[in-house]
Amino acid sequence: MKPQNDLIHKIIEEESLLTMFQPLISMKRKSVLGYEALTRGLDPETGEIIPPDKLFGLCRDRETLLDLDRLCRKKALETFAPISKKNRSLLLSLNMDAAVLSDIVGKMGTTLKFAEKAGMPPGNIIIEIIESKAGDEKVLETFVSTSRCQGFLIALDDVGTGHSNLDRIPRLRPDIIKIDRSLIRSIENSFHNYEITGSLIRMAQKTGTLPLAEGVETIEEALTLMQMDVDVFQGFYFGKPCHRDRISAYDSTPILSAASRFKSHIVEKYAAEKLMRTQYEALAMKLRTSLEKCACDCEACQSTITEFIDSNKHIECAYILDDHGVQTTDTICNPYRLKERRRLIYNPAPKGADHSLKDYYLSLISGRKWHITRPYISLASGNRCLTVSTVFHNHEQRFVLCVDIAIDHK
Numbered sequence: 001m002k003p004q005n006d007l008i009h010k011i012i013e014e015e016s017l018l019t020m021f022q023p024l025i026s027m028k029r030k031s032v033l034g035y036e037a038l039t040r041g042l043d044p045e046t047g048e049i050i051p052p053d054k055l056f057g058l059c060r061d062r063e064t065l066l067d068l069d070r071l072c073r074k075k076a077l078e079t080f081a082p083i084s085k086k087n088r089s090l091l092l093s094l095n096m097d098a099a100v101l102s103d104i105v106g107k108m109g110t111t112l113k114f115a116e117k118a119g120m121p122p123g124n125i126i127i128e129i130i131e132s133k134a135g136d137e138k139v140l141e142t143f144v145s146t147s148r149c150q151g152f153l154i155a156l157d158d159v160g161t162g163h164s165n166l167d168r169i170p171r172l173r174p175d176i177i178k179i180d181r182s183l184i185r186s187i188e189n190s191f192h193n194y195e196i197t198g199s200l201i202r203m204a205q206k207t208g209t210l211p212l213a214e215g216v217e218t219i220e221e222a223l224t225l226m227q228m229d230v231d232v233f234q235g236f237y238f239g240k241p242c243h244r245d246r247i248s249a250y251d252s253t254p255i256l257s258a259a260s261r262f263k264s265h266i267v268e269k270y271a272a273e274k275l276m277r278t279q280y281e282a283l284a285m286k287l288r289t290s291l292e293k294c295a296c297d298c299e300a301c302q303s304t305i306t307e308f309i310d311s312n313k314h315i316e317c318a319y320i321l322d323d324h325g326v327q328t329t330d331t332i333c334n335p336y337r338l339k340e341r342r343r344l345i346y347n348p349a350p351k352g353a354d355h356s357l358k359d360y361y362l363s364l365i366s367g368r369k370w371h372i373t374r375p376y377i378s379l380a381s382g383n384r385c386l387t388v389s390t391v392f393h394n395h396e397q398r399f400v401l402c403v404d405i406a407i408d409h410k
Contacts, residue, residue, distance in 0.1 A: 007043070008058035011050075012067050016042040018049065019072075019079040020241035023250060024093065024212065025233045027226060027262075030255055034091025036128070036234065037076035038241045056097075066100040073111055077118040077125075079244050084120050093126040093155065101139045112150050122151030126176065130157050137171075144172045155212070160200060169207070177204050181215025181235075188224040191375065191384050201228055222258045223265045281370055284388045284403045287318065291401060292392050298329055298351075305332040313337075316378055316385045316404035317348060323398045325356030325365075337381050337406060348380035355402075360389040364400055375407050 011017065021035035041050030041058075050058075059065040073094050080092050094111065115122055127147050129140070144154055155176035156168065160183045169177065183197045197213075204211040213225045216235030225233070238254045287308045294300045305318045309332060317333040331348035355361050363371040373387045385404045392401055 008055075008060075008064060008068065010044050011041050011055075011058075012064070012071055014044050015071060015075060016044045017071060017075045018042050018243075019076045020243060021080070021247060022234060022241040023239040024091065025238045025255055026231055027233065027255065027259060028231050030259055031252070032090070032250060033232060034093060034124075034126070035080070035247070036093040037072075037080065037095070039072040039076070039095075062100060065097065069097045069100050070110055074114045077114045077120060081118040081120060083244065083247055084118075084124065088121075088124070091124055091126055091153070092120065093128045095128050095130060095157070098129050098140055098143075101136065101143050109146070109150060111147070111152070123153070126153040126155050128155040128157050128178070129172075129174075137168075140168075141171060144174075157214075160196065169203070169209070173207070174209055176210045176212050176232075178212045178214045178234075184213055184215050184221055184225070184235075185217075186221070188220045191377075194224070194228075197225075198228055201230060205229070219254075219258060219261065223262055226258065226262050227266065227269070277372055280372060280386075280388045280405055281390075283312065283315075283405065284370075284390055284401065287403060288390055288392045288401050291320070291399075292394055294394070302329050302332055305329070309334050314406045316383060316406050317380045318401070318403045319349065321355050321361060321400040321402065323365075323400075325354060325358070325361045325400070327351055327353040327355060328399070331380055333380055337383055360387050360402060361400055364389055364391050378404055380404065 018040040020038045020040060022038055023032045024034045024036060025031075026033040039052060039055070041052075041055035042048070043050060056065070056068065059068055073096075076092070076094055084090060084092065096111075111125070111127065112122060115125055129144070148154060153175045154172065155178055156172065156174045157178045158180045159166075159169075159177045160180040177200065179197055179200055183193045183200075185193070187193045187197060201211045203209075210232060211230055212232040212234060213221075213230050214234045216222050216225065216233050216237050218237055221235075222233060222237055239250060242250075287305065290304050290308060291301055294304045301320055305320075309315050309318065313334065313336060315334055316337050317331050319327055319331045320329045322328050327349055328351065330351050333348055349355070360371045360373055369390060371387075371389045375384055375386050377383070378385045381404075384407050386407060387402055387404050389400055389402045392399055
């Protein structure tokens with residue numbers, strides 16, 4: 001059996017690599033924005049394809065890893081050059097293993113030399129830094145600064161994984177962040193993934209960075225991300241890695257299908273939200289009517305709320321604020337909704353708590369009749385819920401009723 005060290009050195013010596021290309025899709029343009037170059041090894045003797053993880057795992061020292069990393073970029077540029085000459089608008093994304101960088105490597109401009117030889121302008125090339133493998137921070141910053149001055153675009157890969165450091169984003173100021181598949185997977189059904197991804201998207205947009213969703217495998221994931229204002233996608237749903245000769249035959253059906261379904265998806269979503277709002281308001285209206293009829297004292301109000309929650313098991317809790325936003329009752333919780341194992345870490349707001357800066361109070365004081373918050377994790381119960389608030393009058397005094405309603409889906 002051939003020693004592994006001999007195999008990797010033979011692969012590098014004979015440049016025995018195969019470069020595949022996976023499309024980067026822009027939904028606004030309804031077309032391919034560019035391609036990411038993905039390398040496979042080829043056993044020089046058997047022709048067997050060696051997957052990337054195994055290929056890079058053959059490298060036993062830093063020098064061999066650097067030689068392979070450079071060769072991957074060189075072969076990718078050479079392979080993509082004829083495609084670039086036919087369509088100068090296409091981008092090419094190249095992976096850079098930041099673990100191989102050193103002070104010398106960061107200033108050599110090897111990728112620029114490869115690009116010039118291939119006849120590709122740096123402005124069409126994305127240097128994609130693998131976030132989880134970033135090495136020395138100062139060297140990385142120098143490399144990124146030098147590459148940007150040379151005209152390359154910079155992307156951070158694997159953003160959102162356990163290894164990624166979000167503090168690199170303001171320091172490196174990438175042009176693109178690639179949101180990792182671990183957050184994208186079934187995002188339409190995962191509240192935590194949805195919220196974390198939304199935060200990354202909003203941060204990217206506010207800092208002038210393009211968010212790219214990678215690993216998109218289903219139409220449901222694509223539609224949810226489009227709704228979150230993501231434009232650029234990568235993943236098996238839109239296209240698997242293919243040989244250079246297959247690029248011209250790219251099937252745009254997934255793009256057109258997602259684009260056509262998005263409008264109906266949004267219409268259905270808004271209709272469902274409108275129905276839910278009506279149901280939430282009707283539920284809170286029943287409690288509001290009961291409170292308007294009860295005696296004007298805290299004990300009577302709390303008793304009314306308790307009875308109402310007992311007959312409506314999907315209510316998390318409810319409480320009342322006075323005209324100044326100060327809580328006049330205890331937070332009456334549904335004991336069946338509390339998570340027993342986490343009961344001690346949640347702290348429902350007590351009587352006397354100040355809610356005067358909360359949106360569900362301010363919007364009503366400014367004249368609105370109802371306010372429904374976005375979904376969140378309740379500090380009172382630890383469950384996913386939303387707050388419905390409305391003004392009511394009792395014995396000529398104005399109060400604000402707040403009802404937290406459980407959301408068991410997503």
